[in-house]
Amino acid sequence: MNKTVYRILLMTLLLVLIFIADILLGSVTIPLSDFFEYLKGNNWSHPSYEAIIFEYRLPKALTACFAGSALAVSGLLMQSFFRNPLAGPYVLGISSGASLGVALLLLLFSGGFLLSVPLAACIGSLFVLIIMIWASKRFRSSVSLLILGLMISYLTGALVGVLQYFSRSEEIQSFVLWGLGSFAKTQWLDLQIMLPVLVLGLVFAYSRSKALNSLLLGESYAQSLGVSVKSIRRQLLYLVGILVAWVTAYCGPIAFLGMAVPHLVRLWVEESDHKITIPLVALTGACIALLCDMIAQAPGFDMVLPINSITSLFGAPFVIYYLLKKNRLG
Amino acid sequence: MDKKKYIALKEVSVGYDGVSVLKDISFDLYSGELICLLGANGKGKSTLLKTLMGILPRLSGEILLKGKDLEAFSAEEKAKEMAVVLTDSLRDVTMKAKDVVATGRYPYLSWNAKFKQEDEAIIEASLSKVGALEYVDRWMSGLSDGERQRVILARALAQETDVLLLDEPTAFLDLAHTMELAVLLKKLSREEGKSIIMSTHDWTTALQIADRIFWIDETSDFHILEAEALKNGGKMNEMLNSPFGKWNSDKGRFELLIDH
Numbered sequence: 001m002n003k004t005v006y007r008i009l010l011m012t013l014l015l016v017l018i019f020i021a022d023i024l025l026g027s028v029t030i031p032l033s034d035f036f037e038y039l040k041g042n043n044w045s046h047p048s049y050e051a052i053i054f055e056y057r058l059p060k061a062l063t064a065c066f067a068g069s070a071l072a073v074s075g076l077l078m079q080s081f082f083r084n085p086l087a088g089p090y091v092l093g094i095s096s097g098a099s100l101g102v103a104l105l106l107l108l109f110s111g112g113f114l115l116s117v118p119l120a121a122c123i124g125s126l127f128v129l130i131i132m133i134w135a136s137k138r139f140r141s142s143v144s145l146l147i148l149g150l151m152i153s154y155l156t157g158a159l160v161g162v163l164q165y166f167s168r169s170e171e172i173q174s175f176v177l178w179g180l181g182s183f184a185k186t187q188w189l190d191l192q193i194m195l196p197v198l199v200l201g202l203v204f205a206y207s208r209s210k211a212l213n214s215l216l217l218g219e220s221y222a223q224s225l226g227v228s229v230k231s232i233r234r235q236l237l238y239l240v241g242i243l244v245a246w247v248t249a250y251c252g253p254i255a256f257l258g259m260a261v262p263h264l265v266r267l268w269v270e271e272s273d274h275k276i277t278i279p280l281v282a283l284t285g286a287c288i289a290l291l292c293d294m295i296a297q298a299p300g301f302d303m304v305l306p307i308n309s310i311t312s313l314f315g316a317p318f319v320i321y322y323l324l325k326k327n328r329l330g
Numbered sequence: 331m332d333k334k335k336y337i338a339l340k341e342v343s344v345g346y347d348g349v350s351v352l353k354d355i356s357f358d359l360y361s362g363e364l365i366c367l368l369g370a371n372g373k374g375k376s377t378l379l380k381t382l383m384g385i386l387p388r389l390s391g392e393i394l395l396k397g398k399d400l401e402a403f404s405a406e407e408k409a410k411e412m413a414v415v416l417t418d419s420l421r422d423v424t425m426k427a428k429d430v431v432a433t434g435r436y437p438y439l440s441w442n443a444k445f446k447q448e449d450e451a452i453i454e455a456s457l458s459k460v461g462a463l464e465y466v467d468r469w470m471s472g473l474s475d476g477e478r479q480r481v482i483l484a485r486a487l488a489q490e491t492d493v494l495l496l497d498e499p500t501a502f503l504d505l506a507h508t509m510e511l512a513v514l515l516k517k518l519s520r521e522e523g524k525s526i527i528m529s530t531h532d533w534t535t536a537l538q539i540a541d542r543i544f545w546i547d548e549t550s551d552f553h554i555l556e557a558e559a560l561k562n563g564g565k566m567n568e569m570l571n572s573p574f575g576k577w578n579s580d581k582g583r584f585e586l587l588i589d590h
Contacts, residue, residue: 085424210443214433216425217418220385224414225489226406226437272425275443 004276007269011283018290019065023057025299056184059191061290064183066198067247068257068289069282073205074243075258076265076281080212080274081236082136086146086319088259089125089244093152095255097128098248099179100156106175107163115193118249125248126241128152133237181252181308183293194250201243202282208235209274216272255308256315257292261285263322334361335397336493336525337382342391344374344381350389351377355552357544359527361492364519366536366557367529368569369546375529376417379497382527383414395493409437413486415496420470420482427473427481428466431457434488456487460514476507483511487518494518496528500535508532512539533570534583537561545569 024030030053034045044050071089078087078094089095101124102117109116135148164172178185186194211232214222219229247254265280266272292314296305337359345351351374359365367375380386382393384400393400395411403411413434420430434456435449445453457463460480465473473481479502486494496515500508516539518524527544530536536543537557545553548571560566566577566584575584 083422207441210436210439210441213425213429213443214436216423217420217430217433218416218423220380220383220416220418221414221433223385223405224383224409224412224416225433226404226409228405266424270426272429 004271004280008279008283011280011287015065015283015287015290018287018294019061022061022064022290022294023053025294026052026057026297027300027302027304028052029299059186059188060184060293062191062195063186063251064289064293065286066195067183067251067254068261068285068287069202070198070243070247070285071254071258072261072281072285072288073202073278074240075260076262076274076277077205077212077236077240078258079262080216081233081240082132082145083216083218084136084145085263085322086259088256089240090253090255090257090315091146091259091319092132092149093128093156094125094132094240094244095248095253096153096156097124097126098122098245099253100124100159101127101245102178102249103160103163103175106178107160107167107171118193118246121245121249122242123245124156125245126237128156129237129241133233178252179308180306181254181311182304183251183289183307184304186250190250194246197246198243201239201246202278204235204239205243206275206278208232208239209278212274213272251307253308254289255312256318257285257288257311260315260318261288263318264288333363335359336361336395338392338394338397340392340394342381342393343389344377344386345389346377346386348389352546352550352552354391356391357554359493359525361525362519362523363525363541364516364539365525365527365542365544366540367527367544367546368531368533368536370548373546373548373550375546376497379414379495379527379529383412383495384408406437409489409491411491412493412495413489413491415482415486415494415499417497417501419475419502420478423470425470426466427462427468427470428453428457430470430481431462431466431484431488434485434490437489452490453488456484457481459487460484461510475502476504476510479503479507479511483514492524494524494526496526498529498531500530500532508535515539533566537582 020035024032024035030049031045034049038044075088078089078092079085098121101120105116105120131152132149136145139145164175211222211227214225214227215232223229261284262277262281265277265284269276269280271277292307292310296307296310298305335358339355339357342355343350343353367378369375377386381388395403423430431453432445435445435453436443457466460483462477462480462484465477465481470478470481479499483499500511503511512535515526515528519526537560540557543555543557543560545555547553561582562579570577570584575586578585
């Protein structure tokens, strides 16, 4: 247990360092000395720095942290639940489901009220999740499930394409921008809705550790150990659906992060107990999301790259590597 | 040791989706009793075991566990009375051997699964009973079939239940490991008074360790047979139902009819 506490502290420290780097770097680089002066109660060396940090970079960094945690933990939950190492919100089409929900809302009804985007995303992601759970009982192989996820992504993509064809150009633009993914679109007001939901979700996931460990042995064993499989299945369905939808609604679809981070953590700690892996996956997910955000904001250049492309650039080769490694092992 | 009645079945029918595979089964299972369940594939051995485990609902009849209706047990209460070994080899489970065995303590722990010293001791004792202490830190995927089966049995033992249900536990095992498991199960029933039902295809082992044999014949009739009486009678040939082998009652084994 000591080792786990030490690892959690290490990751927390790393997270704090990356977090500070993330709010200082960007098209305008703020010197580290300014940051320390500010902590001591002095003013920033340039008056615009305060606004850059508090109005723009701090909400963005917080969004990246919690979105990264939520996606990574969703990935872990899905991998345990499906007993499939390739499961993840993006790979299995859950993010695409959320996209479809948002597309229907943005393109057919041109936006809406405060919570309409997250709710539309929830309906979309839960819809796909239910299909995947149904499918996972019928075909056992990882690859079939993966292909189904891919097909669902194509299908939702096609439906979105049809919707776009009949939409006005402003609506299309707002949807396309959303689809590129960004941690930067959240204001403080959005964070007030987004963060509590994600934090509650993460805490709830941690509280299910024991049942999740049992589920690693399969549903029949879990049942023989006193887990009510029906109820835990329903709980995980809603939990993953809401976590992924909430992130997708505010940040757009973020590729591969949810699938890859649990593997990184398992490679590092060699543990399967969810009481250990959930906190570590959450912290690592936050770190990776912040790192991707740092790359996306291209320090020193006057531009911002779409976050979804950055995570794909790293995530897709990772999946290929994993498949190759798995093939070698038989 | 006084014999206690752990399980009682009264005219139970089992099956899937309302279609019965086995009908009107009645038997009592006592403490310290080892039972082998035999019969051709697809005749309902697993279905019966899953129904006893409470994983599958029974179609009709009454199943009592320690005098109380099985369905009146919560999943957690049941987990303290009955442990199982399923046919799943757990090869692809991303867990270490120790964590697999540790799940056996879960029915006794609250939501945060915090192990007490007592739990750690039971986990270690279970591992040592099956001779798997040295694998604790190895991944399930890195163990051989025989090693994995020991870990899976240790998991069931860590649950500290009076009843043990095993579905073809020797299916993946070579002869040496099959014998090891058979001896261990016999010891568990004799020395610890556990009542054990295991399904198997292995008549030779079954006749040596079982107190009674439950046999499902070709027409799905359920027979309860005393192992001792079986060894001498001509019933064995009827049960084998194959022109390629014959029961030799002097040697107590099936022999191949090679010149057939």
